[in-house]
Amino acid sequence: MxxxxxxxxxxxxxxxxxxxxxxxxxxxxxxxxxxxxxxxxxxxxxxxxxxxxxxxxxxxxxxxxxxxxxxxxxxxxxxxxxxxxxxxxxxxxxxxxxxxxxxxxxxxxxxxxxxxxxxxxxxxxxxxxxxxxxxxxxxxxxxxxxxxxxxxxxxxxxxxxxxxxxxxxxxxxxxxxxxxxxxxxxxxxxxxxxxxxxxxxxxxxxxxxxxxxxxxxxxxxxxxxxxxxxxxxxxxxxxxxxxxxxxxxxxxxxxxANSDAIKDGRLLYKLLQEKQISFMQATPATWRMLTMAGWDKPLPLRILSGGEAFPKDLAMQLMGLCDEVWNGYGPTETTIYSTMKQLAPTDDQITIGKPIDNTGVYILDTEMNPVEEGAVGEIYISGEGVAAGYHGRPELTADRFLPNVLEEAFPIIYKTGDLGCFLPSGEIVCKGRIDHQVKIRGFRIELGEIEQQLLQEPAIKEVAVHTWEDLPGNKRLVAYVVLEDASKADQGLFSKLITAWKDRMMKRLPEYMVPGDWMPLDKLPLTTNQKIDRKALPSPRPVLPGFIDPTQQPTTETERLVHDIWCRSLRMSSVSVDADFFDLGGHSLLAVEVMTAIDRQTGKNVPLTTLFSHATIRKFAAFLDQHSGDASWASLVPIRTNGHLTPLYLVHGMAANAGTFFKLLHRLDDQQPIYGLQSKGLDGTDAPLETVQEMAAHYLREVLEQNPDGPYILGGYSFGGYVAFEMARMLKEMGKEVSQVLMFDTQAVNMPMYHHQHTGSFAALKARLARRKVWIQVMLKAPKTYQKFKKRAAKHKKEKILQKLGLAPAPSKDGRGAVIKRVRAINHQAMVKYDPKPLDVPVIVFKAKIIPSKSSNHWANGWTDYCKDVTVIPVEGDHFTLFEEPFVDDLGKRLRHHLAGY
Structure with missing residues (x-):
């Protein structure tokens, strides 16, 4: 031109x-x-x-x-x-x-x-x-x-x-x-x-x-x-x-940054250090992810947070970790940021600061008149940042981009839909939204867009999408659905509908706009003006697939036997033959109860892990029908055998069985092979191994028979971490490649408070108080998990009282529960006697965030005394619940992100 x-x-x-x-x-x-x-x-x-x-x-x-x-x-x-x-x-x-x-x-x-x-x-x-x-x-x-x-x-x-x-x-x-x-x-x-x-x-x-x-x-x-x-x-x-x-x-x-680092706080933290980063911008969700991934030492860094509200606790934490912390605010329609504020530890509240250059910010009432200082109104923005409107949407543009009668310099004013107020300092506090727009991980979401997509489903009569926060910083979407056919609200049928809806939505909406929680309602709550009363929407409860389905009742004698045992243990009147035992509320202790009953009524002694790998009545009954006698018993338990990634070999905790690790099956990459290792002697026949070194050698024989060349990723939960560490030593002495050792909240043996029993009344009281503090935190973060554990403990206590009074039969000395108790005691003694030596192998500590006391809170659980290369990944829950719902979701996510870097 x-x-x-x-x-x-x-x-x-x-x-x-x-x-x-x-x-x-x-x-x-x-x-x-x-x-x-x-x-x-x-x-x-x-x-x-x-x-x-x-x-x-x-x-x-x-x-x-x-x-x-x-x-x-x-x-x-x-x-x-x-x-x-x-x-x-x-x-x-x-x-x-x-x-x-x-x-x-x-x-x-x-x-x-x-x-x-x-x-x-x-x-x-x-x-x-x-x-x-x-x-x-x-x-x-x-x-x-x-x-x-x-x-x-x-x-x-x-x-x-x-x-x-x-x-x-x-x-x-x-x-x-x-x-x-x-x-x-x-x-x-x-x-x-x-x-x-x-x-x-x-x-x-x-x-x-x-x-x-x-x-x-x-x-x-x-x-x-x-x-x-x-x-x-x-x-x-x-x-x-x-x-x-x-x-x-x-x-x-x-x-x-590469796409892996963006999702993994551990990798992002590593980039900040290795690349000598001096400035970074992110949403609060990313900043929280970084602090959860082990960022606990100050960096020479200026940070800018934007995209959504900045929680005060997070802001204050970050101020101790970097040189400057800034908070920015602005809709996309006013070009990224319209206000800016450098935060200080003395700030009483988190504000969005004052307008940037060539920008006007106004807080107006419903008649578009300025409100008094301190009064809440809607935020309007003018200036050089105001966009030229919406592409191809003249009516919507006219509704949001208005003539500015307040200031001649900037002819257009944008109606944000955000509420706010002015402080005496001239700074602005943002008070949330007027409408049903929300922000999740910084992404702006119109709930109406999701609702419109769902209303295209013929099975849905009415729908309301709302947010809820199950854990601090973990905001999620929940869809409340009224069905055209109310009979399909049955949990088994409803779960199938959810799967179909989510599959179709993933083809039309970004992943962050697809609800993670779904709840059927008879009708949506309404205000007196006949609008959806979002404040009255109930707290979501999980939909557990496959509860009672009349078309999936047991048909064979073995299925009926398993069905009756499950119902007694799960306290349910009927269970679908395709329902997953663990989705229905089953856990490792109930699994022992179920398998003991199976032993008594069938005369068979199959491994406990059979229930984890055959977790429906149909699959479990078919397994029993195919095995007329005792199943061959081994320490190595296949969980997923296919996949091209480096296999995981995970060692049991003190309780001796590998069932815990089946919970990772659907939380890791489908190309990730997983094997569990369970204690020798759990079959009630073989003699248990008595030292960590004996266990490591025995498990390695089975591992090498299955995978003679490697490489290997070893791991262990609690006590199992010591065995995995010793297995790594033996493999390296053989010249084999060990990529890393994963410690699932294993405390190194130089942490005496972990191993020694508390003696004396004061020490015992202190231990009880520390444990009570842990359970309070579990209760606040996961009330259902807390209730489940409390009920389990109450049931166990009641049974012991009844047994002492002679009102209930004494536990069998040869039953599965008694066998596990004996093996557990042997494992405890093996742990106390174990004396590890330093080893040149990367150790990854998945550290539970909820701890009994500060005295036991070494940042790496003590493993820096034994390894030079130690990485800590904080996970939700405490030592006993990190593999329990909902905390296991966080553990699975962080483990998957970690393994993606290998």
Whole structure:
């Protein structure tokens, strides 16, 4: 175009203009005359980046995995990308989608699109294909720049451009920078957010919007040329704009975190240290994940939290771990952040601070009049950050983007839907939402969008979606459903409907918008105005699949026998033959009770783990029918034998059986082989092993017979951690590869309070009080688990009293319970006598967060005395409940994330 400005240069020009010493940011911007108060906001951010590339050509602009690109090369590649698009007849003002994995190529494409005078549409390639297709069609995107895997799946009218085909030919195109953005009110990007009508809506962000935000945040919290920013956010979340572009207009370095690290607090913490990160932005959910993953030592780091409300306890904790903590607030419609505040330990409450540059914030009543100081009203925002409205939604735009009658400087005011109030200091406190919009992990969700999707299901008559928080920081979605056919509210049938609904929703909605909890209701509670009374929605209860199903009653003699035994133990009148014993409330102690009854009535003695691997009446009865006598007994118990990942070999706790580890089966990768190890002697025939070394040698014989070459991942729960540690020593002495040893809350033997019995009345009282403190915490975090344990303890106490009075038969000396008790006592003595020696093997400690007392709270459970390479991963629950619902979900998730790094 004749009006475009071309800038010819070569590497020599850049190097000639480079200062001898590292340039000062203030000097650079005196030359630029780009500032938030001056002409800066009237320039596209790519123009500022172009000038910065001329000042620091050799400096690293982006690091990603083991790759890096300098400012000069990034400038040249993005210019060539823009030239490629222009040669391909892409007209200025077009919308081009970017759906790429996190990479340097992704940033080049985004810069190139803007430099071509177009707007980019950021698309997370992991989104459901139906959602990607809708966004492309709604945006009328001219092209989508992506990879072959997405190209094949997404159906759309947009031209599909393969990044792997484009990059090799970029050298053929001009590397000249051309300013094609003549009007900064033109579009820079289009970003889709959740919409209440059932489909997402596109927010139009202009160059002026984005540049104003970047230059303002550059001043506070501040970005410096020597900063290294860790970018962790998907590009479909608006705050990614700060992570990718703020460093590039400043001369700093962007470090792109990989997708594994983003999900794993342990890996993220490692990146912060290894990459010498000085600035990071994240949602409170991510900050909490980091603190839970073992971040307990201060780092030279400035952090910015945004996307959702910042809990005060978390903010205060973070202030002790880094140099500065900032809180930002702003809807996507006002370009990422509209207010900012540096938090201090003396703050009485967490505020969202004051407006950033060129921004007005108002708190108004229902008549749009300003409220008095301290009074609550709705937050409205004006200024250079206010977007150009919603793409293709004129009515919605008119409803939310209003004429600003309060201030002439900014003609448009945005109605946020957030409640807030002004403090005497001028700072703002956000008080939540007026409507049914929520935020989970920073993602804005219109509950109405989920409800509209569910109402398309013919089985659903009415639905309400709401949030609840079962654990601090773990906000979840629950769907309350009124069915067309009330008879299908039966738990067995309802669970099948849930599976079908979730499968269909995962094809249309992001994972974070699919409810995790479901509850059938006869009718939805209503207010006097006949609207859904969300405050009256009941606390969700889990739907347990396969309770009573008339079509799934036992049909064979063996099924009826097993059915009757299960019903007595589970205190139920009837159970479906396809119901899972553990989903119905079964646990390890009930499993012993059931198997003892099976022994008595069948004369067979099958391993206890049979119930874990055949957990339905149909499967268990079939197993019994196929085994006429005693089943062959072994310590090695297959839990999942297929899969290409390194096998896990997990050693029993003090209670001697490996049934605990079956709970990990559906919580780990389906390609993860898992084997449990149970004590010799549990069959009541073989003599139990008496030392940790004997157990390790015996278990290894069975492991090596099954897997002679390795590699191996060993692990153990509680006492089992010692055996796994000793097995690792023996394997290394054989020259075998041991990847790591997993300790599930195993205390190292130099922690005497773990092993020695409390003596004396005072010590005994202290121990009881410490245990009571633990149970109070369990009760608060998982009341159902607490009640289950209390009922179990009460039942056991009642049985002992009745036995003493002669009103109940004494326990059998040869029964399974008695056998386990004997083996448990032997295991305890083996633990007390065990004296481990230091070993060069990585140890991963999954440490229970609930502990009896501070005196027993070594940060790594004492394992640093025996290993140099120790990693701690905190998990929910205490020593006795971390494998129990709901805590085992957290353990499974963290173990899966950890193993994904190997």
């Amino acid at each position: 004749s009006t475009s400005k071309a800038h010819n240069y070569d590497a020599g020009h850049f190097l000639a203009s480079k200062e001898a010493s590292s340039p000062n940011l203030d000097d650079i911007f005196k030359d630029f005359e780009f500032s938030v108060q001056g002409s800066g906001i009237h320039q596209p951010f790519t123009a500022i980046f172009h000038r910065m590339a001329g000042k620091v050509p050799d400096k690293i602009a982006i690091e990603c995995y083991d790759k890096a690109i300098s400012y000069l090369d990034l400038e040249i590649k993005s210019n060539q990308f823009a030239a490629f698009l222009t040669a391909a007849k892409v007209t200025e003002g077009s919308i081009l989608a970017v759906a790429l994995d996190r990479s340097i190529e992704m940033v080049v494409a985004m810069l190139g699109i803007v430099k071509a005078g177009c707007a980019y549409l950021p698309v997370d390639p992991k989104l459901p294909h139906e959602r990607i297709q809708y966004m492309l069609e709604d945006a009328q995107a001219k092209a989508i720049i992506t990879s072959k895997s997405v190209l094949q799946e997404v159906s759309c009218t947009a031209e599909k451009l393969d990044i792997d085909t484009i990059f090799p030919i970029l050298e053929e195109y001009s590397d000249v920078y051309v300013e094609r953005v003549e009007d900064t009110s033109s579009l820079a990007y289009l970003l889709y957010t959740s919409g209440s009508t059932g489909n997402p809506k596109g927010v139009k962000i202009t160059h002026k919007n984005l540049t104003n935000l970047l230059l303002s945040v550059q001043q506070a919290p501040g970005m410096h040329m020597d900063d290294r920013l860790l970018a962790i956010t998907t590009i479909s979340f608006d705050i990614a704009g700060i992570e990718l572009f703020l460093p590039l207009i400043t001369g700093a370095t962007v470090v792109l």
